[in-house]
Amino acid sequence: MRFLNPSANALEATVCHPLPPSYILTQHEREKEQTRPAHSKFLNDLANDTPLPMIVDAECGMPLDLGKWGCLWEEDGDDPELNPNPANAPKLDPKDHFLLLDPSSIAAPYTPAGGASGTSTPTPMPHVTWLRKTEYITREGVTRSTAISDSKHTPLAPIDVSRSAQIRDIESSFAAVEEFDLAELRHPNKPRVTAVESYDIxxxxxxxxxxxxxxxxxxxxxxxxxxxxxxxxxxxxxxxxxxxxxxxxxxxxxxxxxxxxxxxxxxxxxxxxxxxxxxxxxxxxxxxxxxxxxxxxxxxxxxxxxxxxxxxxxxxxxxxxxxxxxxxxxxxxxxxxxxxxxxxxxxxxxxxxxxxxxxxxxMSKEEEDEREEALAEVMDPMYLLNRADMDAEGEEVEEETEVERPGGDIVDPIDVFGE
Known part of the structure; x- marks a missing residue:
């Protein structure tokens, strides 16, 4: 749909009127309201009588005459003009050759006029929505280029998880704790802070x-x-x-x-x-x-x-x-x-x-036993091993207490004898 501007006569009648258009009344305008000989609302009849021409275009501004192709109206008609044969394609205009190129091969960052042109590999811009802000597009391009450069690093060497390698790494950790220089320690976030003393945690x-x-x-x-x-x-x-x-x-x-x-x-x-x-x-x-x-x-x-x-x-x-x-x-x-x-x-x-x-x-006997059990976590070197053995024994006891029915179904003894 296309719209035409109002006629010149209506514009002249509106512009030449002594009352200026006003949508917000200021304090000065409110004071002049009492001295005005007329009000803008009297122009409503003039606006209603002025027609607004409207042209309905079925072709949306692009003429398309389907009568030029007779194959559309004939049964089993041949349409080589609408659907050309790929083996015998019509000759392409030289001005349209660039339309057949790969967009990623021609995309390049914007270079201002007079700027130096380099031979670096162009970085294709990501596909973003048209409402997105330009600073976010630039930031994403930088982030993506950084990620691409990081991905090109050589892969890490495989980690040896054998028993001898674990013992070697554990022993080297003790040496690293005992033999280090405080002057070489650096704070991860505060470069000006220096280490003064070290403590075992x-x-x-x-x-x-x-x-x-x-x-x-x-x-x-x-x-x-x-x-x-x-x-x-x-x-x-x-x-x-x-x-x-x-x-x-x-x-x-x-x-x-x-x-x-x-x-x-x-x-x-x-x-x-x-x-x-x-x-x-x-x-x-x-x-x-x-x-x-x-x-x-x-x-x-x-x-x-x-x-x-x-x-x-x-x-x-x-x-x-x-x-x-x-x-x-x-x-x-x-x-x-x-x-x-x-x-x-x-x-x-x-x-x-x-x-x-x-x-x-x-403390009572129960409280002492509970305290000793909690302290064993940090006082007993065999705590984890003993705990694993206790868990294994508990699983064996549970397996031994299973009861088998004559039909072959295994059930829990609580279901048979009750709690």
């Missing part, structure tokens, strides 16, 4: 049997202003609670700072294997917190304790460390984000404690 056997969770609060916990120092926050208690199917955590702190400091000092000085019971420390209820987000797996965050051979106590005296120099780590089990739970004075949940008394008590 080892599992922390002192706390390996414990499970640690990382709690993050949406705002500072406790009942003191944010700018006030509160030494009680690093020895708080979080107690799981439930009320009408709603799970949350009750938060407890000591009332005085002295009680928290004394609790931390006694805990640091006490032997974990001691059987003596200590004096209880009272922790008072502060408020409830609800869990906003929980991450069940934390693969990239650890607790890290750096231990030197000589350490200084709180009085500045140098004392020998109880363990070798190194960086000791322990994994984090979960991460939780907490926020304050709205206080409802009309809701009373059962099993609420206002005070929690914490004291040191000896």
């Amino acid at each position: 080892l599992p922390d056997a002192d706390i390996w049997a414990n499970a640690y969770d990382l709690f993050r609060f949406s705002e500072r916990p406790g009942d003191r202003p944010p700018d006030a120092e509160d030494p009680r926050l690093d020895c708080a208690i979080l107690r799981p609670m439930e009320s009408d199917g709603d799970h949350f955590l009750a938060y407890y702190l000591t009332k005085e700072d002295e009680a928290a400091l004394q609790f931390k000092e006694e805990r640091a000085a006490r032997d974990p294997n001691s059987t003596e019971e200590g004096e209880p420390t009272n922790f008072h209820f502060i408020r409830d917190y609800e869990v906003v987000k929980v991450e069940q797996e934390v693969p990239n965050e650890f607790l890290l304790v750096i231990s030197d051979e000589d350490v200084q106590d709180e009085f500045g005296d140098v004392q020998a460390s109880s363990r070798a120099k190194g960086a000791y780590y322990k994994n984090i089990e979960r991460k939780m984000l907490l926020k304050k739970r709205r206080v409802n004075s009309y809701q009373a949940y059962v099993d609420k404690w206002d005070v929690v008394k914490v004291s040191h008590v000896p």
Whole structure:
């Protein structure tokens, strides 16, 4: 469909009118509205009476007379003009020879006028949509050329995975750790940073049997202003609670700072294997917190304790460390984000404690066995081998307890005798 412009008379009538076209009224135009002798809406009749010529072109601007080919209207007509024989193709105009070339063979990057022309191999531009921005097209071309150059590298040599090769690589790793120069170490992201000292990274056997969770609060916990120092926050208690199917955590702190400091000092000085019971420390209820987000797996965050051979106590005296120099780590089990739970004075949940008394008590036999089993993961060199043997024995026991029916079907004994 093609459209023609309105007639010249209609344009002259519109242009010569004293009222200018205005679609947005400014403050100045609003003030002139009161003094105008006429309004632009009176031109609506003139616009409606002016016809807009429209020509419907069935050939879409390209004339196509099908009457020139009689084969289209005759039954079993020969159409060599429409479908020429490939063996006897008509002669192509010299101006159209470039249409038969392969586009990839003639595609070349744009060279400005007067620029130097090189003999480098042209890089074909990728096919992109017409709405895509040009900077993305250029970036993709650079990325693709880089990928092509990387793919031309020689393939890696095959890796020897034999037992002797593994032993050789393991022994060489010890030599690489013991014989290295700190001055040659480079930070992967900060080139100006230099290494000062090195530590062996080892599992922390002192706390390996414990499970640690990382709690993050949406705002500072406790009942003191944010700018006030509160030494009680690093020895708080979080107690799981439930009320009408709603799970949350009750938060407890000591009332005085002295009680928290004394609790931390006694805990640091006490032997974990001691059987003596200590004096209880009272922790008072502060408020409830609800869990906003929980991450069940934390693969990239650890607790890290750096231990030197000589350490200084709180009085500045140098004392020998109880363990070798190194960086000791322990994994984090979960991460939780907490926020304050709205206080409802009309809701009373059962099993609420206002005070929690914490004291040191000896571990039971079950707790000691569970602790020893957890420590075996880092203390027993044969832990993995023993665990594999236990798994194999469990599979054998399961196979031996299978019962065979007279018909030949094998079933589980639980299905026969019940639990």
